[in-house]
Every structure is written in C-alpha cells, then in structure tokens.
Amino acid sequence: MMEKKPTLYLIDASSYMYRAFYALGRRLTAPDGTPTQAVFGFHQMLQKVLREKQPEMLCVVYDPPAPTFRHALYPQYKATRDRMPEDLVVQVPLIKTMVDLMGIPSLEVPGYEADDVMATLVRQATEKGYAVVIVSGDKDLHQLVNEPLVLQWDPQKDELYTAEEVVKRLGVRPHQVRDLLALMGDSTDNVPGVPGVGEKTARELLRLFGSLDEVLRRVHEIPSASVRKKMESAQEAALLSRQLVSLREDAPVNFVVAECRRRPADVAGLRALYERLGLRRFLADLAKNLPSQTAAEMAAPPARRDVIVRNEPAFRRVLEEMRQASVLSIDLETTSQDAMLADIVGVALSWRDHEAVYIPIGHETRDSESQLPLAVVLEGLRPLLEAETPKKVGQNIKYEWVILKRHGIELHGIDFDTMVASYLLDPGNPSHRLERIVAEHLGEAKATYGDVAGVGAKQVPFAHVPVTKAAAYACSDAETTLRLVPILRKKLEQAGLSPLMDTLERPLIAVLARMEMRGVRVDTEKLEALSRILEEGLRREEQTIYAIAGGPFNIQSPVQLRDILFGKLQLPVIKKTKTGPSTDMSVLEELAAHHPIAQHIVAYRSLAKLKNTYVDTLPLLVHPHTGRIHTSYNQTVTATGRLSSSEPNLQNIPVRTEEGRRIREAFVADPGYGLLAADYSQIELRIFAHYSGDSRLLAAFEAGDDVHRRTAAEIFNVSPQDVTAEMRRQAKTVNFGIIYGMGPYGLAKQLKISQSQAKEMIERYFARYQGVKRWIERVIAQAHKRGYAETLLGRRRFIPELQSRNRSMRQLGERLAVNTTIQGSAADIIKKAMIDIDQEMQGCGCRSAMILQVHDELVFEVAEEEAGWMRAMVKERMESVVTLRIPLVVDMGYGKNWAEAHS
DNA sequence: CAGGGCATATTT
DNA sequence: GACAAATATGCCCTGA
Numbered sequence A: 001m002m003e004k005k006p007t008l009y010l011i012d013a014s015s016y017m018y019r020a021f022y023a024l025g026r027r028l029t030a031p032d033g034t035p036t037q038a039v040f041g042f043h044q045m046l047q048k049v050l051r052e053k054q055p056e057m058l059c060v061v062y063d064p065p066a067p068t069f070r071h072a073l074y075p076q077y078k079a080t081r082d083r084m085p086e087d088l089v090v091q092v093p094l095i096k097t098m099v100d101l102m103g104i105p106s107l108e109v110p111g112y113e114a115d116d117v118m119a120t121l122v123r124q125a126t127e128k129g130y131a132v133v134i135v136s137g138d139k140d141l142h143q144l145v146n147e148p149l150v151l152q153w154d155p156q157k158d159e160l161y162t163a164e165e166v167v168k169r170l171g172v173r174p175h176q177v178r179d180l181l182a183l184m185g186d187s188t189d190n191v192p193g194v195p196g197v198g199e200k201t202a203r204e205l206l207r208l209f210g211s212l213d214e215v216l217r218r219v220h221e222i223p224s225a226s227v228r229k230k231m232e233s234a235q236e237a238a239l240l241s242r243q244l245v246s247l248r249e250d251a252p253v254n255f256v257v258a259e260c261r262r263r264p265a266d267v268a269g270l271r272a273l274y275e276r277l278g279l280r281r282f283l284a285d286l287a288k289n290l291p292s293q294t295a296a297e298m299a300a301p302p303a304r305r306d307v308i309v310r311n312e313p314a315f316r317r318v319l320e321e322m323r324q325a326s327v328l329s330i331d332l333e334t335t336s337q338d339a340m341l342a343d344i345v346g347v348a349l350s351w352r353d354h355e356a357v358y359i360p361i362g363h364e365t366r367d368s369e370s371q372l373p374l375a376v377v378l379e380g381l382r383p384l385l386e387a388e389t390p391k392k393v394g395q396n397i398k399y400e401w402v403i404l405k406r407h408g409i410e411l412h413g414i415d416f417d418t419m420v421a422s423y424l425l426d427p428g429n430p431s432h433r434l435e436r437i438v439a440e441h442l443g444e445a446k447a448t449y450g451d452v453a454g455v456g457a458k459q460v461p462f463a464h465v466p467v468t469k470a471a472a473y474a475c476s477d478a479e480t481t482l483r484l485v486p487i488l489r490k491k492l493e494q495a496g497l498s499p500l501m502d503t504l505e506r507p508l509i510a511v512l513a514r515m516e517m518r519g520v521r522v523d524t525e526k527l528e529a530l531s532r533i534l535e536e537g538l539r540r541e542e543q544t545i546y547a548i549a550g551g552p553f554n555i556q557s558p559v560q561l562r563d564i565l566f567g568k569l570q571l572p573v574i575k576k577t578k579t580g581p582s583t584d585m586s587v588l589e590e591l592a593a594h595h596p597i598a599q600h601i602v603a604y605r606s607l608a609k610l611k612n613t614y615v616d617t618l619p620l621l622v623h624p625h626t627g628r629i630h631t632s633y634n635q636t637v638t639a640t641g642r643l644s645s646s647e648p649n650l651q652n653i654p655v656r657t658e659e660g661r662r663i664r665e666a667f668v669a670d671p672g673y674g675l676l677a678a679d680y681s682q683i684e685l686r687i688f689a690h691y692s693g694d695s696r697l698l699a700a701f702e703a704g705d706d707v708h709r710r711t712a713a714e715i716f717n718v719s720p721q722d723v724t725a726e727m728r729r730q731a732k733t734v735n736f737g738i739i740y741g742m743g744p745y746g747l748a749k750q751l752k753i754s755q756s757q758a759k760e761m762i763e764r765y766f767a768r769y770q771g772v773k774r775w776i777e778r779v780i781a782q783a784h785k786r787g788y789a790e791t792l793l794g795r796r797r798f799i800p801e802l803q804s805r806n807r808s809m810r811q812l813g814e815r816l817a818v819n820t821t822i823q824g825s826a827a828d829i830i831k832k833a834m835i836d837i838d839q840e841m842q843g844c845g846c847r848s849a850m851i852l853q854v855h856d857e858l859v860f861e862v863a864e865e866e867a868g869w870m871r872a873m874v875k876e877r878m879e880s881v882v883t884l885r886i887p888l889v890v891d892m893g894y895g896k897n898w899a900e901a902h903s
Numbered sequence B: 001c002a003g004g005g006c007a008t009a010t011t012t
Numbered sequence C: 001g002a003c004a005a006a007t008a009t010g011c012c013c014t015g016a
Helices: A013-023 A037-053 A069-073 A092-101 A114-127 A139-144 A163-170 A174-184 A199-209 A212-217 A225-233 A235-245 A267-277 A281-289 A293-299 A312-324 A374-386 A397-406 A418-425 A434-441 A449-453 A467-494 A498-518 A524-549 A558-568 A585-591 A597-615 A658-665 A683-692 A695-702 A707-716 A725-740 A744-751 A755-768 A770-786 A807-844 A864-879
Strands: A008-012 A057-061 A132-135 A150-154 A159-161 A305-308 A327-334 A344-352 A355-360 A391-394 A414-417 A520-522 A632-634 A644-646 A673-680 A788-790 A796-798 A849-853 A857-863 A890-895
Touching: A008 A013, A008 A037, A008 A114, A013 A037, A013 A092, A037 A092, A037 A132, A057 A114, A069 A235, A092 A267, A114 A132, A114 A139, A139 A150, A139 A163, A139 A174, A159 A163, A163 A174, A174 A199, A174 A212, A174 A235, A199 A212, A199 A225, A212 A235, A225 A235, A267 A281, A281 A434, A305 A467, A312 A344, A312 A355, A312 A374, A327 A397, A327 A467, A344 A374, A344 A467, A355 A467, A391 A397, A391 A467, A397 A414, A397 A498, A414 A418, A414 A467, A414 A498, A418 A434, A418 A467, A418 A498, A434 A467, A449 A467, A467 A498, A498 A632, A498 A807, A498 A849, A520 A857, A524 A597, A524 A658, A558 A597, A585 A597, A597 A658, A673 A807, A673 A864, A683 A695, A683 A725, A683 A770, A683 A807, A695 A707, A695 A770, A707 A725, A707 A755, A725 A744, A725 A755, A725 A807, A744 A755, A755 A770, A770 A788, A770 A807, A788 A807, A796 A807, A807 A849, A807 A857, A807 A864, A857 A864, A864 A890
Parallel strands: A008 A057, A008 A132, A132 A150, A305 A355, A327 A391, A391 A414
Antiparallel strands: A150 A159, A327 A344, A344 A355, A632 A644, A673 A857, A673 A890, A788 A796, A849 A857
C-alpha cells in the first residue's frame, strides 16, 4: 500500500505581516521600544497553522524587494502603494529570524513576488502528487485553487477557500479569477483593468463568454453598447492587466521535499529573541504547539524542589525556615471555589524561588495515610500569618483571607496580589488566571486546576486528588506566584501604577473580604410569600396569552414566541437579531399598539424574571451557618475599574418597578440594627463637570441645582421653572447619553423622537456646554496618542479599537475612551471611600459593617446605637475622599430594609 | 447530558 | 452599526 503523502503548506508572508501590523495597531513594543505587533501577529498565525494542521511540510514565502518583472512590464505597477511603514520595516528581519529559529523553511526569490513563487511550487508539488494548502487570505491566489489537490486557507478568519467558496466570493471559477481581475483591475496593485468595467460587469462578461480571450474575440457580441465600446478601446489594457495579475509558474525554484520539512527549533535562539522583544509568553505557546522535545523542555518550569510535609517534625522545620523569610506566598487547596463554603484540603507555601512545600490535610486518597490535623497546621502557621512579616503574597489572596478568617486567623501583611496586579496592567484582558499570567510574564506553561481535578462532569473534589499530584500542582501555584511578584511589581512601576496598587487596590482586598464575610440578611419568608404572588400573576398572564394565541406554547422560548407573533398573528417585524425577528422589550412596546398580546408578554417576562432570578434563587444562596447571603465581589473583572458582584449579583437587584422594590424589602437588617444607604448624587456628571471645567455645568453643581432640570432649561431654552416633567426626562436621557457617547440614532430610539430632532438636541447641548465638547475631544485625542484611557487615580485601560481601520470600531474606541475615564474615575472615588470608611470602622471597633456596594452606593448594617455616628462619618468620608472643582454630594437613607433605606 | 452561544432581562 | 459597564436565566444546538 502506498503511504499517504504529506500536505505542503505554503505561507504567504507579506499579507500576514501587513495584517498583523495593522490589526494590532501600535500597542505592542519591546522593552527597548522596538515595535513588535507584526511579530506578535505573525507568531499567532504560525501557531494556529502548527497547532491545527501539524504540518510536516511547509514553507514561508517572502516578497523580494522591488522591482520584479511586473515593474518591467508596467512601470506604474503598485505605484499607488504607500511605502512600507518604518515600524513594520524594522520587524521584517525579526520575523524572518523567528521563522528560521522555529525551524520553518522559507524562500525569497529576487525578481519574483511570493505569489509567483507559490504558483510555481504549487505546479511542481502537484505534479509530484502532493496536495498543497496555500495559507493566505489574498483573493489573487484564488486562481491557484484546484480541488482536490490545491486549497487555500486563511487561518485568521478560519476560512477555507474551495472552488465553490471562490465562486461564492467572486462569482467566477478559480481558473477565471485572473481574467476577472484583468477586466476589473486592482486598485491596490494599481492594475488598470478596463476603464469603466467594475466587478459586476467583469463577472457578467465572463459568465457570457467564459474567458477574456473569448470576450475579446467576440467583442461585437457584447449586448450593452457602452460596455462594447469600453472593451473595444481597451483591449491593450486588458491584456496588459492580465499579464500583471497572472501568476507565473516559472520562478527559478525547485520543489525539493526534504527542503520543505520542518526542522527542530533553535531553543536558545528563540528564548533570546523572545526575551529581547518582551514576548516571553511565546515560550509557553511553543511548548504546546511544537512537538519538539527541546521546545517542551524549554517552556517547562525550571525544576522545582517540592517538599510534602507529612509529620510534625518536618512541619516544625518548615515553620522555622519561614520565620526567616521576608516574603511568603500562600495558596490554599480546598473543596470549593466559594470561600464561604470551602474546607481546607491542603496548604501550599513558597518563600524561595523554585522551592515550595505542600501540607496535605484533608485528602481522602490511598496515599493520604499520614496527614497533619488542620488544627495543628493552623496553630503552627497562626503567628506567621497574623504578623506583618513575612509579607504575604498570593493569587487572589482575598480567597485565602476569607477562609483563614473563618478559622479565626486574620491574615496580616498582605503585600501583593498577582491577580490584581495583572488586572491593573491590563484591565481589558478577560483572564487573570494564574496559568495565563505565568505564560505571559514568566513564559512558562503551567498546569491548570482542570488538569489536576478534571473539568465538567469528570471533575472530582480536590480531596480525591492524590497527594503527590496535588502537591505538584499546589506547589507550582505558590511558587510561580512568588516569582511573579517582583516581575509584576516592576511592570506596575514602569506603567506608573504602583500608587494605585499600594493605596487603592491592595488595601481594598481586606475591605471586600470583610464585606463578603459579613453578608446580608434576607427575609426568606417574605420572598416565599412574594413568590406565591408572582406565581399567581404568571399563571394569569399565561392563560391570557394562550387564549389570545389560540393555544399553549412556551412563552420563554424566543423561537416559539417568534412563530406566534410574526407567523400566526402576522405582526410586523420591528427589528431583527442574528437568528430572526427580535421579541425584546422595545419591540413588544411597539407591538402593543397593534395587538393586545404584546403587553401580556411584557408582563409575563417581567414576572418570570423577578421570580426566577431573584425571588426563588436568593433563598437558595442563604449560607447554612450564617443564615445570610454572601456575595463575591470581584476586583479583577471589569474593564473600567468597577467592582462586579456574583453568586448572587447584588448589584442588579430590581428597584424601578413596584414588584422590584418588594424584593429590596427582603434585604433586612439584623435585630438591633438598621440599614444605612449612602449614594453619590450624580457622581458621573460631577466628574464630567470637574474634568471639563465647563462653566455652565460647574455653576449648576455649585448652586446645588437639579442638573437635569438645568440641562432641560438650557437645551430647550426656557427658564428652569418652566421646565416640564417631559422636558426634564428628555434632558436626563441626554445627560446619560453624553456619558456613553450616544449618537443621534441612539437618542432618537430612546426618546422615541426623530433622528433629526435628536441630532438637533445633541447639537444644542454641545452649543450650551462647549467646555464638555472640548473636553471630550481632548480625551479622545489623548487616548489616540497614548493608546489608553486614564482615570482620576491613574488607572489605565488600553483601547485597541482606536487603531482599527473600521470606522465604527474606531468610534466605539472613542466612546470607550470617554466612558472609561468617567466610569473608572467614579470607581476610583468610591473604592477610596470604602477604604477610608473601613479604616475608620476598624479603628473604633464598632459593631456596624459595610455590606454592599452598588457602583455609586454603599450600604451599611448599622447598630442602632451607632447610627448617628455612622451617618455622619460615612457622609463626611464619602464627600471628602477627593477634592474636585465642585463638591461631591452624598444622599443617605435609613430603614429596617433596603427599600426603606433607599428613600 | 454537559457546555456554549444567543436572546433577554436586571442594575448603575 | 448606531449607548458604557456588568451577571443571570432559559432555550436550543452541538458533540461526546
């Protein structure tokens, strides 16, 4: 039997260099300032090819320097192209070096463009019976597609161009592509084509005649007189164009199988290159995608000395060593991701690079015969953990803080959190998992939790992981965290983020931990009663809807609902989603005018939402021991610097509707306590006023006016006392819209007015608040220049969208720059207030506690006898946390439950 | 049957 | 496509 021949992958280098260069903008540079975004993008593309295709044979083909034979043919060839940007020029040799070091063959033939070289290799390889995949997104190369032997693939878009796909894209078969390009021309390469003939005409001509030669031979048969005339006068141009776009198959190269085989990578060379370019994370990529043994070794962590502590003498020795340490990395292994429910299974500690210890405690496996009791371990560690030194570091150390506190140990001396540091360095990054941080900043591959305990259905409790396996994992966590600290600290320093870390985010860790632990009391009986009421309402709406629809269906299924509304009832389609007509709230509101069913669906949805998401779910989250609800405050999630809350999310508890307020009534204070709610009044608009220095906006806040009323008076040109409720409502929407960068379209939709009216309203706003307009322009310009937006306390969010070549993406980037500055500064302010207030409360040993944060609001559970003091202290701290050009104002409310406190 | 994508809903 | 930041739920399809 004949062995199957490997497929040859030909990689079109230029197109990916350009694409990577422009796609990533100017964000990536090496420590020495060398731009690296093209190297980065090229690497990503190569990794994808290697990972997904594991090619045995491949070759990267470069374009040679101009001129090529085409310039001899037509001096203006590619004359309209800008010169390669200098920032890209310097990256080309880096990319070539990288390709060489990776052991990937490459070619560059003077006088012949990469396309011609590839065409030649395609011919030679297919003649020998090899299949070829052309790795490129370029449409010129479609002419080489020749199934089944020759295919084109674009790994970045993940599109495979078969002959059929080419027809779909261009409307002609692959062999007709060059004739199509010859007729229509190609503006990027300055190929003239036939003047007046575009893509449509060219395609039609080829459909009628099959080829350019036929078109020219039977030019008198062309049905349209004008096209006929154009063709007659441009025969020369058409033939020249065809020469230009035709790929030559006679480049002076020889396809030699052995020369296209992948060679082993030069590990040391790559390491040096990546180190120099500040792309250490690539080392970890390599380990995954290069089968080469050396590459895997290279990216594996340096050998680490793990000690498993199984008896008391060993534990005492370890404690003695730790007492001498200045920094201690700590990682608890437990039975749950939820710190309030987790039981300790083991403790990993590291205080010297490449060394760590694991103390198994609660493993239930065959190799767990000798484990120290939890109490012994905790009592042994207590003095170290409660002291300021050694300094404690960790990855999400709030988790350890809460668990230790539950065991009566208060962790002191928290010095660094790698998760928080990674977040501050790049808050837009969706992952701050340890393995990703290690890959990026240490260039090492690391086992994940899933690798050790399994994922999904196959996941086992950590206690069932064998001690040796658990130890390796836990030690690697603690030890890599320790080594990350100085590296991340330095990067924070270089970015000017150290003060934000030291004075805001790090002190906040313990504050959030205390809030989570205290939790909030929920009146489950009240919720159960509410559940029954909602149940009844749901049943009633359901019956009504079935009656109108003429039969039962699943109202909660968008698909079935779509069939009923737009099929059976023939209601007009207002807007569409990706999958079909939309049935969301705004659509149903409009449909209410056409058909009574719409309002019932709105009512049903609203009841179902409240019941399923809040009323029936909150009681399930009551902690079995504390009887309270303990949310998680996530410090490293949002791109703007806000906190988020989950399990449950207490930041989106309903407030607008009557039923919603009933839910807030179920959030109650303990007996002897009350709830104090304190919220910043108009904080985002105040920040706007502060930053912009706009005289009218500043005056409104200084006078203590109702800003929305003032805005209404300004944009409707009436005196404040003549502002109607409707005018105020519209002005309020405009004010919020400005913060979010809303355009005429969005405002029109929101206010249900015409787009021209909305446009006029925005224009009037900016005419009255010219300082605001100028500031927005300034912020956008600065973000363009720096590549990031910056908040009041120096938080940075990178905005790659600003470098997009897509206009709407760029505009999104500009809105992000404005909104992040405002929203992020508000987040900075309230975080600082939380720290100040917490410090005040810790200092006086009071019984009251901060329990909730909802972006511009803090909620406290206040001991009745402390209520007066708390009220004054909280207001004072919140209002004086920073000094802006206008005062910060805090509104307060007090009551037995959250609804009452909110007024 | 788990997991992911989508549509929808809630908050600031 | 058009207005920023989040989390949660139910449906429905995909793939083991």
